[in-house]
Amino acid sequence: MAKSKTAFVCGECGAEFPRWQGQCSECKEWNTISEIRLAPATSSSRNARFSGYAGLQENRVQTLNEIAMTEIPRIDSGFRELDRVLGGGLVPGSAILIGGNPGAGKSTLLLQVMCGLAGRMKTLYVTGEESLQQVAMRAQRLGLPRDQLRMLSETSVEQICHVAREEQPAVMVIDSIQVMHVADVQSAPGSVSQVREAAAQLTRFAKLQGVVILMVGHVTKDGTLAGPKVLEHCIDCSVLLDGAADSRFRTLRSHKNRFGAVNELGVFAMTETGMKEVSNPSAIFLSRGEEQVTGSVVMVIWEGTRPLLVELQALVDYSQLANPRRVTVGLEHNRLALLLAVLHRHGGMQMADQDVFVNVVGGVRVEDTSADLALLLALVSSFRDKALPKELVVFGEVGLSGEIRPVPSGQERLMEAAKHGFTRAIVPWANRPKQAPEGMEVIPVKKLEEALAAL
Numbered sequence: 071m072a073k074s075k076t077a078f079v080c081g082e083c084g085a086e087f088p089r090w091q092g093q094c095s096e097c098k099e100w101n102t103i104s105e106i107r108l109a110p111a112t113s114s115s116r117n118a119r120f121s122g123y124a125g126l127q128e129n130r131v132q133t134l135n136e137i138a139m140t141e142i143p144r145i146d147s148g149f150r151e152l153d154r155v156l157g158g159g160l161v162p163g164s165a166i167l168i169g170g171n172p173g174a175g176k177s178t179l180l181l182q183v184m185c186g187l188a189g190r191m192k193t194l195y196v197t198g199e200e201s202l203q204q205v206a207m208r209a210q211r212l213g214l215p216r217d218q219l220r221m222l223s224e225t226s227v228e229q230i231c232h233v234a235r236e237e238q239p240a241v242m243v244i245d246s247i248q249v250m251h252v253a254d255v256q257s258a259p260g261s262v263s264q265v266r267e268a269a270a271q272l273t274r275f276a277k278l279q280g281v282v283i284l285m286v287g288h289v290t291k292d293g294t295l296a297g298p299k300v301l302e303h304c305i306d307c308s309v310l311l312d313g314a315a316d317s318r319f320r321t322l323r324s325h326k327n328r329f330g331a332v333n334e335l336g337v338f339a340m341t342e343t344g345m346k347e348v349s350n351p352s353a354i355f356l357s358r359g360e361e362q363v364t365g366s367v368v369m370v371i372w373e374g375t376r377p378l379l380v381e382l383q384a385l386v387d388y389s390q391l392a393n394p395r396r397v398t399v400g401l402e403h404n405r406l407a408l409l410l411a412v413l414h415r416h417g418g419m420q421m422a423d424q425d426v427f428v429n430v431v432g433g434v435r436v437e438d439t440s441a442d443l444a445l446l447l448a449l450v451s452s453f454r455d456k457a458l459p460k461e462l463v464v465f466g467e468v469g470l471s472g473e474i475r476p477v478p479s480g481q482e483r484l485m486e487a488a489k490h491g492f493t494r495a496i497v498p499w500a501n502r503p504k505q506a507p508e509g510m511e512v513i514p515v516k517k518l519e520e521a522l523a524a525l
Contacts, residue, residue, distance in 0.1 A: 078103050081262050084303070106255075106263030145241065145282065148186035151338060151347045152179070154374070155309060155322050157330015160241065163280045164329065165273040167247070167301070169287040170311035175320055175338070176286050179311070179345045180243050181209060183284075187241055188218035194239035198225040198249040212344040225259065227252050227268050231275050239281055244272060246286035247301075265301060273304050302326055313340070317433060319354060320345070333437075334374030352379035352490060355432040362460055365452030368492065369444035370465045370483040371436055377479065377486040379463070381431040382441065384448035389425040400430025401441065409468060413446055416472030416518045419453060440477040442468035443496065443521060450522060458525065459494060463487040466498040472518040476500035484512065496521055 078087045081104060083097040093100050144159030153159045156166070170176045177200075184193050197205055202223050209216050220237060224230050227250050234242060244250065250268040251259040258264065269285065276283040285305070302308050306328045313320035322336035337348040348354060356368065356379055365384040370377050389395065398406050406428060413419050428445065430436050443466035451458050465483055467475040477483075480501030487495060488507035495512050502514035515521045 076105055079106055079262055079266075104262050106257070106261075106266065145187070145191075147183050149179075149183060149336075149345075149347055150349075151322065151336030152183070155324050155327075155330075155334045155336040156307060157324075157327055157334075160282045161306070161329050162240070162282055163277050164306040165269075165276045165283045165285065165304070166307040166309065167269075167285045167287050167305045168309045168311060169289050171289055171313075174311045174313055175340050175345050176311055177245055178208070178212070178340075179338070180245065180284055180286065181205065182212065182214060182344050184241065184243055185209060185214040185216070185219050188220075189215065191240040192220070192238060193218075194220050194222060194234060194237050194242045195245070196222045196224055196230055196243060197245050198223070199246055214344075225249050225251055227271050231271070234275070234279070234281065238279075241282045241284070244283060244285045246288060247272075248288050269301050270304050273306075313433070319348070319432070321434065323435075331374050335378070335434075352377075352486065355380045355434060356490065362457035364455050364457045365448050367444050367448045367451065367458050368463045368487075369441050370463055370487055371438040371440055372477070372479055372483065373438075377483045378434075379486060379490055380434050380436065382444050382448050383429045383431060384445065384452045385427040386421060386424045386449055386452040387427075389423055391425075394421075394423060395425045395427075397426070398428045400434055400436055401428055401445070402437070405442070406445070408470075409442060409446055410449075412468055412470060412472060412518065413449065417446070417450070417522055419450065421449070421453065424453070438477075439467040440465040440483075442466065443474060443498075446518065447496070447521065447525065450525070461491070461493040462496070463492040463494070464496045466496070466501070466515075466521075468518060474498045474515050474517065474521060484510065496524055 078090050080094040080097065080099070081102045082099045083094060085094060085096040087103060090103055090105065094102055142161055144161055146159050147153055168176055168180065184195050187193050195205070202221050205221065206216065220239070222230070222233055247265060247269055248260045251264050252267045252271060255263050255267050272283055272285065307324060308326040309322060309324045311320055311322050318340045320338040320340060322338065324332050324334060326332060337351040338345045339348055366381060368379055368381050370379055396403065396406055406426065410421055410426065414421070426449065444464040446468060447458065447464055465477060467477055469475050476498045480497060481503055484495055484497070484503060484507055488510045493510055495510060497512060497514055499514040499516045503512060506512045513524045515524060
C-alpha cells in the first residue's frame with residue numbers, strides 16, 4: 071500500500087515548506103502554515119479514472135497557427151451587471167469562485183441566476199450548508215419559478231460529480247466550497263487540504279465535461295477569500311461581492327478573470343424580491359445635499375469599460391496629537407501621504423500639524439489615479455474652509471513634480487459628467503476636448519498651481 075506524503079502549505083500565499091514554522095518566510099504572516107496530506111499514487115489513479123482521465127488519448131504538440139480559433143459562445147446569466155464583471159457572460163468549461171461576507175447576497179444572487187437559466191437549459195444547484203427546504207422557502211419568498219431548477223443536497227465531491235454526469239447540466243452551483251470534502255483526503259471539511267483538493271477536482275470536472283461551475287466561497291475577517299491561495303490559481307475567475315452592513319447596495323468586482331478584464335464593477339441593490347441591477351450607478355453615489363459644504367468634490371473614475379461619478383469628502387482639522395492622524399476610507403493610504411507632500415512642495419500648504427480624513431461616499435474602493443487632483447482640491451477646500459461649486463467635476467493624475475498628467479478616456483468622462491448636469495470641469499491639459507460637451511465649461515490645467523488658481 072502506497073504511503074501518503076505530507077506537506078506544509080501557507081494558507082495566505084500558498085508557499086510550501088518541508089516542515090512547520092510559525093511565520094511564513096514568503097508573505098511574513100504568522101500561524102498560517104498548516105499540514106496537508108498529499109494523496110498517494112494509487113488514490114490519484116482512482117481519482118483520475120473517476121474524473122474521466124482514463125481512456126483519454128495522448129495529446130500531441132501543436133503550433134499556435136494549427137490551433138482552431140473557434141469562438142466559445144457565452145451563456146447569458148440574465149444579469150447584465152454580472153455578465154459585465156465576468157467579461158461578457160458564462161464561459162462553458164469554466165470554474166468561477168464567488169466570495170463575500172455573510173449576508174452579502176451570494177446565495178440569493180446565484181439562486182436568481184439559476185432559476186432564470188433553468189427555463190433555457192439544464193441546471194443543477196448543489197447545497198451543502200442549507201437544506202433543500204430552506205432553499206425552496208427562499209425561492210418562494212423571492213417569487214422565483216421553482217418548477218425547472220434541479221436541486222441536490224450533498225457534500226461529497228465524488229458523489230456530486232457522479233450525479234452531474236447523469237444529469238448533464240450546463241451550469242452547476244456549489245454552495246459552498248468550504249463544506250465539500252474528498253474521500254481520499256484525511257482531514258476535516260474546510261481545512262486547507264480539503265478545500266484545495268475539492269476545488270481542483272471540481273475544476274477538472276468542469277474542463278472535461280464543459281460545464282460552468284459556480285462555487286461559493288467564504289471570506290476571512292479581513293475580507294479576503296478563505297482557504298489556500300492556490301484556490302485562486304486553479305479557478306478561472308474570482309469574484310467578490312461586497313457591501314456595507316448599513317447599505318442595501320452591493321458591489322461585484324472580479325479579482326481574477328481569464329476571460330475578461332479584472333477592473334470591471336457591477337452594482338446591485340438588495341431588495342425584498344432579491345438582487346436588482348443598478349443600471350446607473352453614478353446616481354446612487356451622488357446623493358448630495360442642497361447646501362454647499364467644504365471638502366466635498368465630485369470626481370469621474372474609470373471602472374472597466376465605463377465612467378463612474380463618485381463624491382469624495384475630505385476633512386482637515388488641527389491635531390492635538392504629536393503624530394497627526396491620516397485616515398482614508400476607499401483610497402490608498404500611501405497615496406494620501408504622497409499627495410500631501412506634493413501639496414506642501416508645489417502648493418505652498420503645510421498640513422503637518424493637521425489631522426486628515428478622506429472618505430469615498432458609497433463604499434466604493436477607488437484604485438484609479440485619476441482621483442489625485444480631486445483629492446487635492448478637496449483637501450484645500452477643507453483646509454481653507456471654502457466650499458467648491460456643486461456643478462464642478464474634477465479628474466486628473468498628479469505627478470511628484472506637481473504636473474497634472476492625463477488619464478485614459480477623458481472625453482467619455484466629460485460626457486458622463488455632462489449627462490448628470492455638471493457645467494464645469496477641471497481636467498489635465500492633455501485631456502482637453504476638441505469640442506466641449508454642450509453647456510459645460512472645461513478648464514485644462516498643466517500644473518497644480520493652475521488648478522488651485524482656477525478655483
